[in-house]
Amino acid sequence: MHIWAVGGGKGGTGKSLVANGLGTHLAERGFKVILVDTDFGGPNQHTYCGIRKPSTSLVQFFEDRKPLDEILLKTKIDGLRLIPGNFNSQNTDCLTVTQKQKLFRHIKNLQADHVILDLGAGTQYDTLDTFLLADVQVAVVAPDALATENFYLFLKNLKYRQLNSALSTLGLRDRSRELWKHRTEFGIATTKDLVAYLRALSAEFSDLFDREQQKLKTHVVLNQVREYRQTEVGVAVTSAVNKFFHIPATYAGHIRYDKDLWQHFGQDTPVIHQGVSFNMRQDLEKITESILKAQAMEVG
Amino acid sequence: MRVSDEGHCRQCLEVSADASMDEITQAYHRLKRIYQDDLAPFSAPSMDEFSEEARGEVLNQIETAYRELCGILATTQPQAHPAPPPTLNASLPVDGAALRKIREAEGLTLDFIAAQTHVRQEYLQAFEEERFADLPHAAVNVRGFLSAYVAEMGLPVDAIVRGYMARYQQWQARQRK
Ligand SMILES: Nc1ncnc2c1ncn2[C@@H]1O[C@H](COP(=O)(O)OP(=O)(O)O)[C@@H](O)[C@H]1O
Numbered sequence: 209m210h211i212w213a214v215g216g217g218k219g220g221t222g223k224s225l226v227a228n229g230l231g232t233h234l235a236e237r238g239f240k241v242i243l244v245d246t247d248f249g250g251p252n253q254h255t256y257c258g259i260r261k262p263s264t265s266l267v268q269f270f271e272d273r274k275p276l277d278e279i280l281l282k283t284k285i286d287g288l289r290l291i292p293g294n295f296n297s298q299n300t301d302c303l304t305v306t307q308k309q310k311l312f313r314h315i316k317n318l319q320a321d322h323v324i325l326d327l328g329a330g331t332q333y334d335t336l337d338t339f340l341l342a343d344v345q346v347a348v349v350a351p352d353a354l355a356t357e358n359f360y361l362f363l364k365n366l367k368y369r370q371l372n373s374a375l376s377t378l379g380l381r382d383r384s385r386e387l388w389k390h391r392t393e394f395g396i397a398t399t400k401d402l403v404a405y406l407r408a409l410s411a412e413f414s415d416l417f418d419r420e421q422q423k424l425k426t427h428v429v430l431n432q433v434r435e436y437r438q439t440e441v442g443v444a445v446t447s448a449v450n451k452f453f454h455i456p457a458t459y460a461g462h463i464r465y466d467k468d469l470w471q472h473f474g475q476d477t478p479v480i481h482q483g484v485s486f487n488m489r490q491d492l493e494k495i496t497e498s499i500l501k502a503q504a505m506e507v508g
Numbered sequence: 509m510r511v512s513d514e515g516h517c518r519q520c521l522e523v524s525a526d527a528s529m530d531e532i533t534q535a536y537h538r539l540k541r542i543y544q545d546d547l548a549p550f551s552a553p554s555m556d557e558f559s560e561e562a563r564g565e566v567l568n569q570i571e572t573a574y575r576e577l578c579g580i581l582a583t584t585q586p587q588a589h590p591a592p593p594p595t596l597n598a599s600l601p602v603d604g605a606a607l608r609k610i611r612e613a614e615g616l617t618l619d620f621i622a623a624q625t626h627v628r629q630e631y632l633q634a635f636e637e638e639r640f641a642d643l644p645h646a647a648v649n650v651r652g653f654l655s656a657y658v659a660e661m662g663l664p665v666d667a668i669v670r671g672y673m674a675r676y677q678q679w680q681a682r683q684r685k
């Protein structure tokens with residue numbers, strides 16, 4: 209089974225749309241797919257799926273200890289099922305580490321070919337950790353300065369998260385804080401310098417951090433393209449992620465803006481399905497295929 | 509030794525292991541265009557990562573990688589003419605033939621566009637072949653239909669329609685003589 213996570217920082221860039229499009233296309237290709245709405249602050253994957261009033265939700269998993277199997281809902285697309293997010297419940301956007309780990313453990317035991325996690329906005333630890341846990345990491349950006357800025361920040365925070373988790377594992381967290389606090393004494397100016405210093409200090413850290421970093425490898429999707437020339441932004445952002453943030457990134461492609469999309473919400477049919485918005489379906493298909501190819505997950 | 513150098517250079521220029529010299533040259537120009545422009549839409553000037561020094565360093569790496577690849581490949585492939593930098597703006601389609609090329613590259617058929625835009629397929633075809641005589645008689649319809657077609661493909665309507673209509677009006681003027 210492959211776990212996919214769709215993230216990217218800014219709200220409204222189209223993470224949920226992309227998660228849904230990936231799931232829809234994979235299911236139409238014959239895979240068994242489960243979408244999980246892990247946007248604890250603002251779940252709406254069910255609306256993309258055309259389920260207006262979900263009869264179950266993750267609340268039942270967290271509060272009533274129901275197994276995930278029992279809160280799976282069918283969609284009108286064969287092979288595509290949904291675990292709806294947390295709603296009608298308070299304070300569910302702050303899960304404890306234990307709760308979070310329990311959810312991941314159970315997700316890993318789901319019976320499916322692909323599980324797709326629709327992440328929330330922002331750079332909360334929850335969101336970052338979930339992204340890092342996935343085998344297939346998809347980051348969505350839109351061609352404007354607001355979206356790109358938050359997108360880079362999201363990726364940068366993923367790196368920090370990896371650094372901190374390596375430090376914590378080895379009990380080096382306080383040491384590192386001290387170093388940073390008195391950095392001028394140690395000739396440290398940037399995080400890069402700090403990492404170099406820590407690497408020299410501990411071979412164990414060096415190894416562990418390398419291993420952590422191998423877990424981050426992202427596919428970039430550019431959404432809401434209104435003009436042809438904006439497509440270059442996708443290539444440029446991907447290049448910058450590689451060259452400035454040193455995170456291996458491949459460009460999966462772009463999705464055109466569909467001015468009629470809003471009209472398909474709030475009905476009993478999936479938003480992305482046969483006959484609706486041809487361009488968008490075509491773009492989402494191309495992206496899914498491109499990611500499958502990059503991951504070498506093609507099936508014969 | 510050489511192979512790993514070449515691999516490293518290709519990685520720097522973001523091209524695959526089997527990309528041709530032409531493709532490498534195109535990638536080189538594209539990357540230069542991306543990193544030279546401080547106001548590039550992908551840039552995040554608020555972040556240290558995008559500092560002038562960082563961009564300068566990347567530009568140096570790109571330059572070095574390109575020179576090295578030219579050297580390495582000159583011995584195995586005939587030296588290619590450097591292709592002109594394919595800027596998207598300059599390569600933006602303005603005539604019917606280019607519109608058709610883009611449409612086909614997107615895998616869109618004329619009858620699909622016709623169904624989406626409610627513009628008759630004969631007109632769409634006349635647009636692509638620039639058969640102005642076969643377009644609707646009122647210029648306002650020509651403009652409207654063309655805009656719908658261009659917008660459907662997600663292309664910049666203003667620029668393309670302006671250029672196209674200029675040619676159409678020249679043709680009209682010639683007809684009147
Ligand atoms: N390519 C697109 N064309 C038209 N509308 C879009 C497109 N992508 C996203 N939207 C709209 O933008 C809004 C935010 O999208 P959503 O997928 O919920 O983003 P996120 O999950 O990142 O917050 C939604 O109203 C959605 O319909």
Ligand SMILES: [Mg+2]
Pocket residue numbers: 223224225247250252326327328
């Ligand atoms: Mg969302």
